[in-house]
Amino acid sequence: MTESSRPSSFSPTVLVVDDEASIVEALGKVLRKEGMSVVTAGNGRTALDIVRRQPIDVMITDLRMPGMGGNDLLKAVKAITPEVQVVLMTAYGTVETAVEAMKLGAYDFIGKPLKRASVVATLRKALDKAELLAENKQLRAQLEAATSREMVGNSQVMRATLEIARQAANSTATVLLLGESGTGKELLARYIHDHSPRDGKAFVPVNCAALPETILESELFGHEKGSFTGAVRAREGRFLEADSGTLFLDEIAEITQTVQVKLLRALQEGEIEPVGGRTTKVDFRLVCATNRDLTEEVKGGNFREDLFYRINVIPIRIPPLRDRLEDVPLLGDHFLRMYAVKHGKAVEGFTEEALHLMSNYGWPGNVRELENAVERAVVLCRGAHVGADDLPPELRDPQAGHGRQVTFSVGTPLEEVERRMILETLKFTRGDKRLAADLLGIATRTIYRKLESGFISEESFRPAQARAADPQPADDGGDGVLH
16 A cells, blocks of 8 residues: 555554664654654564553564563563564664565665665555455455354244253263254354353264264274275264364254164263274264254154254254244344355345345245345345345245256156155255255155266256356355344
8 A cells, every 4th residue: 555545544553662762763853754653662562561551553663672672572572462564673684684574574774874765665565465354354354254153043943052062062972952943043052052051162063964874984984994995094973073172963863773773872981982983072062953853753754752852951842934924034134244245246225125035924934034035036136125026026925946846757757756756855945955855755864875876966956157257155064043
């Protein structure tokens, strides 16, 4: 940034450090005439105290001073505030000294006797870099705030759910999150982790439905080298990744009986057994989630009863979005700000008509469907506000899509019937595999199998605008944002 482009309100602060009072005084006069705010110190210790007390943009310091020298001061300042740009000055300038200073993080090196033009030019460049770093830091903070997966909601049912989650977070008890696909189960699991004593430790999410049965066991518990064909090296499983932290098993109803037995032992004994290895102690907090009725799965012999009681210590049911439509404006505003930043769009809000449509729609795909709809609207919006025409067709005509029919001729092979039913359902859910599985009454893993085998092509059901813009918001293994 040049001086002419710098805002008039910008008043950079320079810290001048030298044990010679005459140099400090002379530099102070020169820099103040250049419009800089100057603070001074006669030694390294005083300079360090100043850096701790107030923001400094650039520090220019003598290299050789009694007590704390310039290089030691440089290291100490960088440890406190790495953004401060440091310029060293010395009458004993050598290439070796300059290289050492640069390795320690110095911006530049000036030799004595000092020349006014050289000092001012160097400090201007250092200030430009300091300002650029500050702007980047601010932009990153704004982007993080705009795209953060935060828990926001004002409906009574959501406040009650969060209150139970907060109480559960302070314990070590296993939590079972229940709810339809897209309601935000992974986000609530993260919320529990972030409000628990394990905050700061690892949060390890695992989508059990997305992992093939053949590798699920080794993925969770790990394996030793040579324990099975293809095991060319040992691998630590997700349980060890979550040691001292939280392990989140999403779609736990999809795990096999073999894995269920090992999971039960892990919960009972606090130890795991890698494939082909010895038992290992592990300290983890388990949070599980499912969109299935586990009591029915137990009755049907698909899920172990003893494991069910182990994971069902604190069940928390997350309400579908249709039961808390008063949260839709809050959710919509959050997603709009998030995707406006992501896609670089100057979109400020929704029109009254758009908000009315959003607040009166049933949202079968729950919060994830709302997120996808808002991202689509932001991408397609040409003005400052998202209008009704920017929303997906099903919001403008709630019967469109829900009443979609698929017809077959007599004699259509069953394989083709299955393929088309899955394909049309995926088109309807706009690629949401878990929602499609719910609507079809099949396991999510079944859809993943069909995709892996080539029975269905991913390109055949992704919306045209998604293939063009490729935002791919629909299915990332998480549950979207819960507010």
